[in-house]
Amino acid sequence: MEDMKEQRMLDYVLENAVRGDPQSVVDKLDQFCRSKEWTMNVGDEKGLILDKVVIEADPSIVLELGTYCGYSAVRIARLLKPGARLLSMELNPVHASVARKMIEFAGVHHMVEVLEGSAEEFIPKLKQTYGVETVDFVFIDHWKDRYLIDTKMLEEFRVLREGSVLLADNVVYPGVPDFLQYVRTCGRYECTNYPSHVQYMNQEDALEKAVFLGYL
Numbered sequence: 001m002e003d004m005k006e007q008r009m010l011d012y013v014l015e016n017a018v019r020g021d022p023q024s025v026v027d028k029l030d031q032f033c034r035s036k037e038w039t040m041n042v043g044d045e046k047g048l049i050l051d052k053v054v055i056e057a058d059p060s061i062v063l064e065l066g067t068y069c070g071y072s073a074v075r076i077a078r079l080l081k082p083g084a085r086l087l088s089m090e091l092n093p094v095h096a097s098v099a100r101k102m103i104e105f106a107g108v109h110h111m112v113e114v115l116e117g118s119a120e121e122f123i124p125k126l127k128q129t130y131g132v133e134t135v136d137f138v139f140i141d142h143w144k145d146r147y148l149i150d151t152k153m154l155e156e157f158r159v160l161r162e163g164s165v166l167l168a169d170n171v172v173y174p175g176v177p178d179f180l181q182y183v184r185t186c187g188r189y190e191c192t193n194y195p196s197h198v199q200y201m202n203q204e205d206a207l208e209k210a211v212f213l214g215y216l
Protein backbone atom coordinates (compact mmCIF):
# COMPACT_ATOMS: atom_id res chain seq x y z
CA MET A 1 0.00 0.00 0.00
CA GLU A 2 1.43 3.42 -0.87
CA ASP A 3 2.64 5.48 2.10
CA MET A 4 -0.54 7.39 2.95
CA LYS A 5 -0.77 10.51 5.08
CA GLU A 6 -2.48 8.47 7.78
CA GLN A 7 0.36 5.95 7.81
CA ARG A 8 2.88 8.79 8.07
CA MET A 9 0.91 10.22 11.01
CA LEU A 10 0.90 6.82 12.78
CA ASP A 11 4.64 6.39 12.18
CA TYR A 12 5.25 9.85 13.66
CA VAL A 13 3.36 8.85 16.82
CA LEU A 14 5.13 5.49 17.10
CA GLU A 15 8.49 7.27 16.82
CA ASN A 16 7.78 10.30 19.00
CA ALA A 17 5.05 9.54 21.57
CA VAL A 18 5.33 7.45 24.73
CA ARG A 19 3.82 3.95 24.51
CA GLY A 20 0.97 3.60 27.02
CA ASP A 21 0.62 7.38 27.48
CA PRO A 22 -2.58 8.56 25.74
CA GLN A 23 -1.89 12.24 26.40
CA SER A 24 1.47 11.99 24.64
CA VAL A 25 -0.26 10.32 21.65
CA VAL A 26 -2.82 13.15 21.48
CA ASP A 27 -0.08 15.78 21.79
CA LYS A 28 2.08 14.20 19.04
CA LEU A 29 -0.93 13.87 16.72
CA ASP A 30 -1.63 17.58 17.14
CA GLN A 31 2.06 18.36 16.64
CA PHE A 32 2.12 16.30 13.42
CA CYS A 33 -0.95 18.13 12.08
CA ARG A 34 0.44 21.57 12.96
CA SER A 35 4.01 20.99 11.76
CA LYS A 36 3.83 18.36 9.01
CA GLU A 37 0.46 17.55 7.36
CA TRP A 38 -3.14 18.55 8.06
CA THR A 39 -5.51 15.69 8.85
CA MET A 40 -9.12 15.67 10.04
CA ASN A 41 -8.55 14.74 13.70
CA VAL A 42 -11.02 16.75 15.79
CA GLY A 43 -7.91 18.56 17.03
CA ASP A 44 -6.77 20.40 20.15
CA GLU A 45 -9.15 23.39 20.22
CA LYS A 46 -12.36 21.38 19.68
CA GLY A 47 -10.71 18.58 21.70
CA LEU A 48 -10.76 20.72 24.85
CA ILE A 49 -14.54 21.21 24.41
CA LEU A 50 -14.92 17.44 23.85
CA ASP A 51 -12.93 16.82 27.06
CA LYS A 52 -15.20 19.09 29.12
CA VAL A 53 -18.42 17.50 27.79
CA VAL A 54 -17.07 13.95 28.37
CA ILE A 55 -15.91 14.76 31.92
CA GLU A 56 -19.30 16.33 32.68
CA ALA A 57 -21.15 13.25 31.34
CA ASP A 58 -18.77 10.72 32.97
CA PRO A 59 -20.11 7.98 30.64
CA SER A 60 -19.84 4.19 31.10
CA ILE A 61 -20.76 3.36 27.50
CA VAL A 62 -19.56 5.60 24.64
CA LEU A 63 -20.28 5.25 20.92
CA GLU A 64 -18.18 7.03 18.34
CA LEU A 65 -19.37 7.36 14.75
CA GLY A 66 -16.22 7.94 12.72
CA THR A 67 -12.92 6.69 14.20
CA TYR A 68 -10.61 7.99 11.46
CA CYS A 69 -7.13 7.40 12.93
CA GLY A 70 -8.22 7.14 16.55
CA TYR A 71 -7.41 10.64 17.81
CA SER A 72 -10.79 11.22 19.49
CA ALA A 73 -11.07 7.59 20.64
CA VAL A 74 -7.76 8.01 22.51
CA ARG A 75 -8.77 11.49 23.70
CA ILE A 76 -12.08 10.23 25.09
CA ALA A 77 -10.76 6.94 26.49
CA ARG A 78 -8.06 8.73 28.51
CA LEU A 79 -10.90 10.38 30.51
CA LEU A 80 -13.09 7.29 31.12
CA LYS A 81 -13.40 5.55 34.48
CA PRO A 82 -12.24 1.93 34.95
CA GLY A 83 -14.72 -0.49 33.36
CA ALA A 84 -16.10 2.08 30.91
CA ARG A 85 -16.16 1.10 27.23
CA LEU A 86 -15.94 2.94 23.92
CA LEU A 87 -17.25 1.36 20.69
CA SER A 88 -15.99 3.27 17.66
CA MET A 89 -17.29 2.65 14.13
CA GLU A 90 -15.16 3.25 11.04
CA LEU A 91 -16.17 2.47 7.44
CA ASN A 92 -12.72 2.89 5.85
CA PRO A 93 -10.64 -0.29 6.42
CA VAL A 94 -7.29 1.50 6.07
CA HIS A 95 -8.29 4.12 8.65
CA ALA A 96 -9.64 1.38 10.95
CA SER A 97 -6.32 -0.43 10.75
CA VAL A 98 -4.34 2.73 11.55
CA ALA A 99 -6.73 3.54 14.40
CA ARG A 100 -6.36 0.09 16.00
CA LYS A 101 -2.58 0.50 16.07
CA MET A 102 -2.88 4.05 17.43
CA ILE A 103 -5.27 2.91 20.18
CA GLU A 104 -3.09 -0.06 21.12
CA PHE A 105 0.05 2.11 21.26
CA ALA A 106 -1.77 4.60 23.51
CA GLY A 107 -2.62 1.75 25.87
CA VAL A 108 -6.40 2.23 25.80
CA HIS A 109 -7.20 -0.85 23.68
CA HIS A 110 -8.70 -2.66 26.69
CA MET A 111 -11.54 -0.10 26.75
CA VAL A 112 -11.84 0.77 23.04
CA GLU A 113 -13.14 -1.49 20.29
CA VAL A 114 -13.02 -0.36 16.64
CA LEU A 115 -15.94 -1.79 14.64
CA GLU A 116 -15.08 -1.83 10.94
CA GLY A 117 -18.18 -1.01 8.93
CA SER A 118 -21.06 1.47 8.89
CA ALA A 119 -23.08 2.76 11.84
CA GLU A 120 -26.12 1.62 9.88
CA GLU A 121 -24.79 -1.94 10.06
CA PHE A 122 -23.76 -1.89 13.74
CA ILE A 123 -26.44 0.16 15.52
CA PRO A 124 -29.08 -2.59 15.09
CA LYS A 125 -26.60 -5.14 16.53
CA LEU A 126 -25.51 -3.21 19.62
CA LYS A 127 -27.81 -5.06 21.99
CA GLN A 128 -27.50 -8.68 20.93
CA THR A 129 -23.90 -8.62 19.66
CA TYR A 130 -22.22 -6.10 21.96
CA GLY A 131 -24.37 -6.40 25.06
CA VAL A 132 -25.15 -2.69 24.98
CA GLU A 133 -28.56 -1.81 26.39
CA THR A 134 -28.31 1.98 26.11
CA VAL A 135 -25.40 4.39 25.56
CA ASP A 136 -24.45 7.36 27.73
CA PHE A 137 -22.49 9.38 25.18
CA VAL A 138 -22.24 9.47 21.36
CA PHE A 139 -19.50 11.42 19.54
CA ILE A 140 -20.73 11.98 15.94
CA ASP A 141 -17.84 12.73 13.61
CA HIS A 142 -18.21 10.60 10.50
CA TRP A 143 -19.92 11.91 7.36
CA LYS A 144 -22.23 14.95 7.22
CA ASP A 145 -24.81 13.08 5.09
CA ARG A 146 -25.15 10.37 7.77
CA TYR A 147 -25.52 12.43 10.98
CA LEU A 148 -29.32 12.70 10.84
CA ILE A 149 -30.04 9.21 9.50
CA ASP A 150 -27.85 7.56 12.14
CA THR A 151 -29.25 9.72 14.97
CA LYS A 152 -32.78 8.64 13.98
CA MET A 153 -31.52 5.04 13.96
CA LEU A 154 -30.20 5.43 17.53
CA GLU A 155 -33.73 6.50 18.51
CA GLU A 156 -35.44 3.76 16.48
CA PHE A 157 -33.36 1.00 18.13
CA ARG A 158 -33.87 2.55 21.59
CA VAL A 159 -30.11 2.91 22.06
CA LEU A 160 -30.55 6.29 23.77
CA ARG A 161 -31.89 6.83 27.28
CA GLU A 162 -33.07 9.98 29.05
CA GLY A 163 -29.90 12.04 29.53
CA SER A 164 -27.83 10.40 26.77
CA VAL A 165 -25.45 13.02 25.39
CA LEU A 166 -24.86 13.42 21.64
CA LEU A 167 -21.90 15.60 20.70
CA ALA A 168 -21.52 16.37 16.98
CA ASP A 169 -18.41 17.74 15.28
CA ASN A 170 -18.46 19.99 12.17
CA VAL A 171 -21.90 21.47 12.60
CA VAL A 172 -20.68 24.70 10.93
CA TYR A 173 -18.01 23.35 8.56
CA PRO A 174 -18.47 21.15 6.55
CA GLY A 175 -21.93 21.71 8.15
CA VAL A 176 -24.88 19.42 8.92
CA PRO A 177 -27.99 21.64 8.57
CA ASP A 178 -30.55 18.80 8.49
CA PHE A 179 -29.16 17.25 11.70
CA LEU A 180 -29.07 20.64 13.48
CA GLN A 181 -32.59 21.50 12.45
CA TYR A 182 -33.84 18.13 13.68
CA VAL A 183 -32.22 18.05 17.12
CA ARG A 184 -33.08 21.71 17.74
CA THR A 185 -36.78 21.46 16.74
CA CYS A 186 -38.05 17.88 17.23
CA GLY A 187 -38.63 18.45 20.97
CA ARG A 188 -36.62 15.42 22.15
CA TYR A 189 -33.26 17.15 22.72
CA GLU A 190 -31.84 19.96 24.83
CA CYS A 191 -29.20 21.56 22.56
CA THR A 192 -26.09 23.65 23.24
CA ASN A 193 -23.77 25.08 20.57
CA TYR A 194 -20.00 25.41 21.20
CA PRO A 195 -18.39 27.77 18.66
CA SER A 196 -14.82 26.88 17.70
CA HIS A 197 -12.70 26.50 14.55
CA VAL A 198 -11.87 23.79 12.02
CA GLN A 199 -8.98 21.79 13.46
CA TYR A 200 -5.59 23.46 13.03
CA MET A 201 -7.17 26.26 10.89
CA ASN A 202 -8.86 29.67 11.29
CA GLN A 203 -12.07 28.67 9.51
CA GLU A 204 -15.07 28.81 11.87
CA ASP A 205 -16.67 25.56 13.05
CA ALA A 206 -18.66 24.41 16.09
CA LEU A 207 -19.68 21.40 18.15
CA GLU A 208 -23.35 20.82 19.04
CA LYS A 209 -24.37 19.01 22.21
CA ALA A 210 -27.84 17.42 22.14
CA VAL A 211 -29.04 15.80 25.38
CA PHE A 212 -31.80 13.26 24.78
CA LEU A 213 -34.95 14.03 26.82
CA GLY A 214 -36.69 10.69 26.29
CA TYR A 215 -39.03 9.03 23.79
CA LEU A 216 -41.72 11.62 24.32
Ligand SMILES: Cc1ncccc1-c1cc(O)c2nc[nH]c(=O)c2c1
Pocket (backbone or CB within 6 Å): 040, 041, 042, 066, 141, 142, 143, 144, 169, 170, 173, 174, 198, 199
Ligand atom coordinates in the same frame (compact mmCIF):
# COMPACT_ATOMS: atom_id res chain seq x y z
C1 LIG B 1 -11.83 17.30 5.17
C2 LIG B 1 -12.06 18.70 5.62
N1 LIG B 1 -11.54 19.67 4.85
C3 LIG B 1 -11.65 20.97 5.20
C4 LIG B 1 -12.32 21.31 6.35
C5 LIG B 1 -12.87 20.34 7.15
C6 LIG B 1 -12.75 19.00 6.79
C7 LIG B 1 -13.31 17.96 7.70
C8 LIG B 1 -13.19 18.18 9.08
C9 LIG B 1 -13.69 17.25 9.97
O1 LIG B 1 -13.59 17.42 11.31
C10 LIG B 1 -14.34 16.08 9.51
N2 LIG B 1 -14.82 15.18 10.43
C11 LIG B 1 -15.41 14.08 10.00
N3 LIG B 1 -15.58 13.79 8.68
C12 LIG B 1 -15.15 14.64 7.72
O2 LIG B 1 -15.32 14.35 6.52
C13 LIG B 1 -14.48 15.87 8.13
C14 LIG B 1 -13.96 16.81 7.22
Ligand SMILES: [Mg+2]
Pocket (backbone or CB within 6 Å): 040, 041, 042, 141, 169, 170
Ligand atom coordinates in the same frame (compact mmCIF):
# COMPACT_ATOMS: atom_id res chain seq x y z
MG1 LIG C 1 -14.80 16.14 12.40
